[in-house]
Amino acid sequence: MKKYFAVILLVITGLSQTSAQVKPATLPEERIVLQTDKTVYLAGEMIWLKAACYTTGYDRFSPYSTVAYIELLDEQNRSRWQIKAALVNGVGEAAGLLSEDIPTGVYTLCGYTRWMENFGPVVFFRKSVLVINSFQKPDSIRFPPPAAATGHEADVINLELTSAHSALGLRENNAVQFNLPPGVTVSAAGLSASVHRLDSWETSSFLPAKVPAATVMPDTFPYPPELVGPLLTGKLTSRQTGRPLPDKDVILSIPGSKPWFGVVTSNARGQFTFEVPRYFGDGEVILQPFPKDSALVQISITSPFYPHTVISNETLSPKMPLTAGQHADMRQRHQEIQLWQGYAARELQEYQKILLKDTLPFFGPPDEAFLLDDYTRFTTMEEVFREYVLSVMVRRHRDGLHLLALDKRGALFFEDDPFLLLDGVPLFNNNRFFAYDPLKLKRGAVLAGPYLYGEHRWNGVVFLQTYRGDLDGFPLEDYLTVRNYNGMSRPRNFFSPQYAADSLKQSRLPDFREVLYWNPRLAATASGKAGFEFYTGDVPGNYQVVVEGISSKGELIQGKMTFSVK
Template sequence: MIMVKPAVTFIILFLSIDCSYAQVQKDMTDYLRQKFIRYTETVFREEIFVHIDRDTYIAGEDIWFNLYLIDRKSNKPVFDDKIAYFELLSPENLPIIQKKIFIDKASGSGHMVLPDTLSSGTYTIRAYTSWMKNFLPYNCYMKDIEVYNALIRKPFRRKIYSDDSVSANKPEGINSGRSGSGLKVSSNNSGSGMLELIIRSDPEFRSDYGNMIYILIHTHGILNHISSVIISDDTAIIRVPESKLLTGVNHITLFDTGLRPLAERFIYTPQKYNELLKMNTSLKYKTREKIVLDLEIENKPGVAVDEGRMSISVSPLIADSHKTGIDDYLLFGSEFGIKIQKITGSKKPEEYTVGFIDSLLLSARSNWIDWDKVLARDQTDLKYPVERKDHFLTGRLISADREIPVDNKYILLSSPGKVATFQYARTDNLGNFGFKINIDESVSDLIIQPDDPDDKYRISIESPFSLRYAHSEVFSDSAGGLIPSHVLKQGINYQVNKIYETSFSDSKIVADTQPVKSFRFYGKPDIGLVMSDYITLPVMEEVFQELLPGVLLKRKKTVCDLTIIDPVTRRNFGFTPGMLVDGVIIKDPSIIAGLDPELVERIDVIKSNYMVGIYVFHGIVSLITKAGDYSNVKLPDYAVRMPYRVIDPVGSFKSPDYSGSAIMEEHIPDFRNTLYWDPSIKPDKNGNVRIEFYASDIVSEYEIAVEGISGEGKMISLKKIIRVE
C-alpha cells in the first residue's frame, strides 16, 4: 500500500479546486459569449437614416426625401427589407401623412406634399421597417422639422420629448458606476494603447456578491472583450488593448457570478473620418446660370464603385445650423435615445471630442441590449417579420358580442377577378392572422372573411403603421408671432410660386418591382364550361342539370343545396364543395342559384378533393361573371372588402432648364426654396458622376448636402457651400 504524505494530498486538493474554479470561470464566460452572440444575431438591429431636402418648410410645400437602411452591428447596408414606413407626425404625435416606400438595395426615395392647412409647429418625420416595429417606439428614425403657416395666426406649437421616453428600462439593480453604489466602474485612456478600466468595490459589496465578477465589452453588437475579474481589494484595474475596441460607442457591463448585470458604462472610441467623396465646383454662380458639380468617389481595386447609392439636396444656407449627416446619425443611431441633431448644433462629426461624447453617454441606456432578454432561456417570439419578398397584411378575429379574440379559426383572402387566387391563415391564441401580399404599386381589391360564416365574428384589419409613439408634450411658443427671417423669405417665395402656378414636382417614378402573374389556384379544372358555347338557359339550376354532369344544384323551398358526385364511388361527397364567384369564396349555394345565367361567363369544376396547404376543398365550383368584379353578389356582414396598395408612387423633382435664350429671359420668376434634389445618384465604374442644374432667381448662399452609401458599404456624407449672386 502506497502512503501519500499529507502535504502532497493538500497540494493535489488545492490544484483540483483551482482547476475546477478556473473551469467554472471559463464555462460562464463561454455561456455569456454564446448568449450575447445569439441575441445579436436573432434580435438584430436595423437603423434608418433619412436625407431630406430641408429642415424648415412652409405649409403647402413639397418634402423630398431618401432613406438608407443600415445594419447596426456591421454598419453595412441591409438588402433584405423591401418596404419602409414613413410618417409625418403632428406636434401632438398624430399622423398627418403616411407613406409606404419601396426599398431597393438598401435605399428608397419618396415625396409628400404638406397640407396648406397645417398650423405652425414642430412636426416629426418618423421611418421604420416591419422588423423595427417589434421595438418601437425607440427603434426608428425620428427627426423634427419646423413648419410655418403665416396665414394661420396661431402660436408656434413646440414639441418637447420627455427624458424617459427615449431610454429603455435598465435591469433592476444596474447602475452606471456613479456614487451611491457598492460597485463603480470608470475608464482612463492614457494614450499608451491600453484602455484602463478601474473597478471600485466596497467590503459590503464583496461580502454580498463575492470577490469575482465578469466583464463584457461590445461595440454596436460586436463583442470586443469578455473575461472574469478578481476584486479582492477595493480597487481592481483591467487593461484592455485599444486595438480590441471598435470605433463608436463601447458598452461595458459588469456581472456577478450569477450573471446578473450590476453596473455599466458607455465610452467613446473616436472614429476615423476618411474623405470618400470629393466635389469639384465653382464657388460662385450667377442667377439662372448652369451649376456643375463633379463628384469623385474613392476607387479601390475590387470594389464596385458604381454600386454606390447617393442623394443630393441643394437649399439656402441657414446660419449657425448643421444638417445631420448619415455619419453623425449612426454614431448613436436610435439605440441610446440621444437625438444627435438636438445636441451637436453647429458641430461637425470630426469636431466631437471624446470628453464631449462621454458626457452625453453618462445617462445613456441601450434600448437594444436588454440583459434580461439576452440571458433568457428562450428567445421572445417577435410579431413582425422582415418583409423580404412580400408585404404582410395582418389583422384580428374578434367575437363581436363579447369583444374577445377568437383563436384557431381559418381566415380566407380573395381578390375579385377572372383568375381565382386564394390564401388562408389560422388565428393564433390572440386572434391574430396574417397574409402575404405582393410588393408593387397596383391597388388590389381584397376581400377577407372567416371560413366559419358566423355573424358574431368581426374582422379588424391592423394598420401597417405603428401606433406606438415616443411620449412628448406640446408647448405654445410665447414668442409665437416672431418668425425667423429665413422663414419669411421662404414664405414669400412659396406665395410667388403659387401665384404663378409654378410646380417643381414632375411625373411619377415607377418602382422597380416584379409583378406577379396570376394563375388559377386550382389549376386546370375537370370541367371548364364556357357559357357562350351553349344556348342560354333561364335559371342556374337548369345550367347545372343540363350542362354540368355530376354537379347537382337543387332548391328545396327556401334552401339550396350544391353537391358533387364522386366520379369513383358515384356517391355524394357528403360535404359542400368550395364555392367561388369571381374568385371569392361564398358559403351560401343560393347565391349561385340566384345568379342570372346571362351574367355568367364561365364555370369551372374540380370533382375531387383539392388541398391548398392543409386547407381542404371537397371539390370546387367556381363561377366567373362577365364583369369579373364580384359586383353581382352582396358582401356578407362578417366579411371585409377594401382597396389596398402596398407601396406608394413617388414623384420626381423638376428642375428648370435655362439652356435656351428665350427661356433664360422669360419673366416668370423662379423662387425655388429647394434649388435641386436628386435621390438616385449613381457613379460610373470609375467612381465619377457629373450633376448639372440651373440656379434660380434667388441670391443666396446654398448648402450642397450629399448623403449615401459607397459600393464598399461605407457611409458617405459631404457638405459644401456655393453662392448665387
Template sequence: MLCLPRFPFPLHRTGGLLLAGLLGLATAAAAQAPLDSLGGLTGQLARHARQLPREELFLHFDRPLYLSGETMWFKLYATGGPQGRPQALSSVAYVEVLDAGRRPVLRGKVPLREATGQGTFLLPASLPSGRYTVRAYTRWMRNFGPQAFFHGTVTVVNTFAASGAVPAPDSAALEARFFPEGGELVRGLRSKVAFKVTDKRGRAVAATGTVLDAQGTAVANFSTRRGGMGSFEFTPATGAGAYSAVINRAAGPGQPRPQAFTSRLPAVREQGYVLSLAPAASPGQLLLTVQSTPGQPETVLLLAHARQQAALARPLRLQNGRAELVVNQRELPDGVSRFTLFSEARQPLAERLFFQRPRHGLALTARPDQPRYSPRAKVSLNVAATNAAGPASLSVAVYRLDSLSAATNPTIDQYLGLTSELRGSVENPGYYFAATGPEAEAATDELLLVQGWSRFTWADVLRPAAGPPAFQPELYGPVVQARLTRANSEEPRAGLTTYFSSPSRVVRLYTDYSDANGLLRFEPGNLYGPQTVMLQTDPRQDSTARITLLDPYSEQFATLPTPPAFDLTTRFRTDYARRHLQAQVQTVFAGRKYDRYRVMPTDSVPFYGRPDATYPLDSYTRFKVFEEVLREYVPGVIVRIRNDGFHLMTMDNISKSLFQENPLVLLDGVPVFNVNKIMAMNPLKVQRLDVVNSRYFQGEAAYDGIVSFRTYKGNLEGFQLDPRVLIQEYEGLQEKREFYAPRYDTPEQQRSRRPDMRELLYWNPAVTVAGSGTAPQPLEFFTGDQPGRYLIEVQGLDATGAAGSSRSTFEVQPAL
C-alpha cells in the first residue's frame, strides 16, 4: 500500500465551503480591478486578500455569569471573506480562559466542522471570583496577530468564598486618553478629538473638562456623552506649544466635587494632513474633508475599504490646502469601513472609520407556546429565520435572569458587524444598532474614534510577497509540531526521520523529516481527549538528538483595555447563598448526568490498511517465548540470530524473496527498533499479530515490511521503551459533552421528589432552520423548580453571512 505524502500549502477541500469561499474571494477581488486607479494600491490590497484571506471566530456562550464548579457551554462560528460567510478554512479552534493577569486557567482544542464547533469548560471549584477573558483563534489567525483573536468576557462567582464578601475600595484616580480624528493633531488645522475617561479599574466615568494651551488659556470645553466618551473640536495654534486638559469627575447629588486632574493631549505636528468625516447636508450622504498645511503635496489618494475589499478609490486634489468629497452611503458595505488617505508614493497619511448599520441581517424569532409556565412544565419553542437565504446554523440558550446576571457579550450580528473591528469591550453594543438620531450618531462616531484599530498594516500590504505565511491552516485536525536539536545545545538537526505515535488498540503512526530549522510537523487527525504521545528518531540514523514538543497555543496577547473589575457585593450575600445551595443540590442529584460524552467515531483500520496476514494468538496453542510463536505460527516472518541478537525478516510477496533488513516492528502502534526487547516480551500479553509482506511507503519513509503486535488493552502492558523516546501527555481535541436536561413527560416524573434547581434550562448549539417561507423548527424542554423570569437567546448565521440574534422571555410561576 502506498501512503501519499503531505502536500504543501495551499491545499483545499474540493466541494467544501473553503474552496467556494476562496473562489468567491478571488472573484470579488477581480471585480474590483476597475477600481485600481491609485497606482496599483487597490491591486495590492486584492493580492493581500488572496494571499492572506481573513478568518474570524465568534463564540456564543450559554450565559454571561457562572459559579465556580459549573460548566461553560459555547458554540463557535467561523467566517471569512469580504461578505463574512461561513468559512471552513480551519478544522481546529484554540479556546482559552484567561485571568486578569492574562494567565490561562483553562485551555481546549475544539474541532470545527462545516464552519462551526461546540465545546465546554468545567470551571474548577477553586476558581476565584472575577471577570475572565475568553479568547479563541485558529492557527491561521495567528498570522494577523493576537488583536485579531476573538475576545469575550465572562463573570465567575466563587460562592464558597462569597458569603463574607468585602468590596474592593473604589479608586478615585482617573485616566483620560485622547484620539485625534484621522490620527494626528496638526498645527493650524481644525481637528475633532475624541476622548475616554475611566477610573484605574477600567470603568467609564462621567466627567467634564477644559483644554488649555501652554499659557493656560482655555481653547475648548468638553463633557462625556456615553460610556465615558465624548469629543470636542479645536484648532492647534501656531506657537502655542503643548496642550493639556483639566478634567473634573461629575459629582453625585449632595456629594462634594472631586478633585480635578490634568492629562496631556497628543503631541501636535507642524506639518501634515487631517482627514475628517461628517454627515452631509443631504440624507444618506457623508462629507469627507481633507486639510493640509502649506507646502504639502496637493494630490492625495483616498481608498475606502472593508474586510480586505476596496469600496471606493479616488485621487483628490487639494486647493488652498483643502479638498472635499461627498460619499453616498449606499456605496459602502454594511459594518465598519475605513477611509485611508495616502500620498502619491502610497504612504498612509491618515485613517478614519465609519459604521453602517447592517441592512441585510438575519431575522430570527423564538416564540414559546405560552408566556407563563408552572414548574416542571413542557415548553414548546418555535424557532425560525424568516429571511434566511437557505439553511441557517443557530444556537439556543435558555437561562434564568436574577440579580447576579452580568452584562451580556455582543451577539453574533453585533460582533461581526461592529465590535470585532474595535479594540476592547463595548458597553451595550446593541445601542449602536438600534438607537437613531444625532445623539446616537455622535456616540457611534466617538466609539469608532476611541476604540478603532486595523487588522493589518499597510507596510505588510504594500511589500512584495515574502514566501508562505508563518502559520498554515490546519485543514484536517490539529497539527503537532516538534523540534530536533543536538543534545545539550539549541543547534537544529535537519533531515532526520522522526516517528509520532500514541499507544492504542487502533494502530496509528506518523512520520516526518526535520527541516533546516529542525522543525517537525505531524498531522494525527482527529485525536480526542488526553493522550500519551511518544516521539523518537530511528537510532540507526541518530541516537543523540533531543526532541521538544512545541506548545500549540499562542504566547502573544493583545493589548486590550482593562475590563471593569468585578467585586463581590455584600448586598448580594443572600443571592450568593441561594445560588450556592442550588449549585450544590444540582451537583449531588444530577452530577454524573452532566459528565456524559458523545462517543466520537473512530476509524479502527490501522494506518497500513489491511495486512497480508493476521494471527489472533488466542486461537493457537500458547508458547512462553516469542521465538517459538513466530517460528511455529507465522511463516511470513523469519527469525534469525546474529552477533547482536535477534533479527526479523519478512517475505516480499511480490519478488518471492526475503527482505534483508528488519521490518518496521510496532507494539500498539509504537515503533520498537530493538528486536531483542520485543522478543523478550511475554507473548501471553499480546492478543494479535499483523504482518505486511511487502515494501511499505509512508511519506518519504520506506519499510521492508511491517510486523505489528497488539496487546489486549493497547497500553504496551508495561513494555520498557528506549529511554531516548520522548513520552509526554498531550491534550487532543475536546470530546463532545452532552447537555443534560430532565424530562417530565409523565405524572410520576412530575411528582418526583428529586429537586430540580437548574439555572440553565436548555442549551442546543446544533439547531438548523431552513430558509424563508418554511415551517419553524420546533424545540422542546421542561422548566425546573425555580420560579422567575427566563431569557431565550438565539444566535446564528446563514450561508450568505447574514447574522442575527433574538431575545425573548417567559415566566415560571411558583408552585401552588
C-alpha cells in the first residue's frame, strides 16, 4: 500500500510542478491525536506527549507520514513552542522544555502532519493547556472565549479505573487496573497513562478536544507526505533580481558524527526539496550552490510548520485576577519543579537509544579507509596525503596543491580533482583545504574510481571527518548558507524512582515530582485488561490518574480517578 501511495505521490508532485490542478479521488487522509502527561505546566517545565497518526477511519495507524508537527498556539494563534515527533508505524512520542520566558496563558496544543496541511487547520488536532510563568509572577490570566466549531464534540468512552489504595503515604506503591468495555478495541500501544498532582490551577474552563469534521478534497497538494523522513524545502532566487532560479543545483549537508549529504535541482519556480534522513536533535544544516553559481544564487529555507493566521487583539476576552490559592499553588509548584530539576538533572536527561541502520559513507563501501591516530601525526595536510593515503596523490599546479584520486580500473590516477568532503560538506577551495590543521581530522575514506550522483560525475571521492563532526573551525566560503535546524525530538526515558527497597525509601535525595508516572505506550491484553504501577514521591496532596486513547472506531477513550498522598 505504501509503495502504491508513493507512485501516486510522484504523479502529484510531477503534475503540480507544471501548475496542473490535481484532484485524486482515493488518496488517504490522516488524523493526529495527541495525549499529554497533564494540562497545566510551568514555564521551564517539560511537556511529555504522545502522537498517534490514524487514517481517517481511525481503524488503524497511518503507515504514511513519518513526522508529526506539534505546536503551542497563544491566544492570538501565534506559535510559541514547536516540536517534531518521529512516527514509526503511526505512533511517536516527544518531550520538550518550555522556555522560561513563555507568557502565562491558555494555549492550544495543535498537531498535524505535512500531508494534513493540504486540508487546512480544520483537520488539525487541538486541545487546550494552561502555561503559568512563575518567573514573571502573573497577577491575572485570560481565558479564551468559546471557539467557533471546527469539528464535532468527541464521543467519549469512559473507563472505570480502580487502584489498590485510595490514600497512601510518601514513597509508597500504588497499582491501577482497568478493563476496556465489551466490544471496544484499541490498536497495540494505543493508550497512554499519566499520574499528576492536582491543585487550584486545574480548571474545567478548557475547551474540550475536537474530532475534526469531514473535509472536502483540496484541488492541489503542495505538501507531499513525508514517507521516509522530514522534507527540507526552500527556494533559490537571484541575488541581483530576486526572481526564482529554475534548474539550478543546490547541495545540502548535515554535519555530525554520521554526516549526510545530497544534491537536488530547483523546479520551474525555483523551489527545491530534500528528503533528509531520520535526524534527531538540534544542529545546523549547510546549503550551497556549485561554485559556478555562487555569485548568482540566494538560498532560503521554508519552515515545515503551518503558517497560522494571527487573530486580532480586539477579539480577546478580558483578564481575570488570580486567587490567593492560585498564587500559593504557583509558588509551591515553582519551588518543587526547580528543586526536582536540580536534584534529578542527570536522570532527566536520559535518552532512548536510536539505532541508525546505515553507517557507511553516502557512496557505499570505500576502497580505502584510515584512522589518523593509527599513524604518527603530521602537521600539514600535504604530508598526511603523501605519506598515509595510498589511493590519493598530491600534485602541485600553478594555482597550488591538488588531490588526485586513484582510478582502480586502470591503476592510474585521475587528472582532475576528486569530490572532497569534510564532515559531509563539499569543499571546492584547495588552498583553504591544504591550510587546514590535519590534527583536527579523525578518519577518512576514499572511493578510488568514478562516482555518479544523478547527473553529476566525479573522479573519485575523498570523505574526511573531524573528531566532533562539526568542521572544527574550517573557514567556509561566504556564499554558503548555514542555518539552525531542529530535527525530530529525541525520545527520552521518563524518570520515575522505585522505592521497593527500604534503603531507597530512606534516601535523603528529595523527590518533588509533580508527575509521578507517564507511559505513552500502554497496551491492553487481548481480553481488554491493562494496568500499571508507580511510587509516590515526597509531595502530599491529591493526585489524578488519567488513561487516554482512541478506539478503532474513532471514539476517544478516557478514564480518570483520584487518590491522596499524606
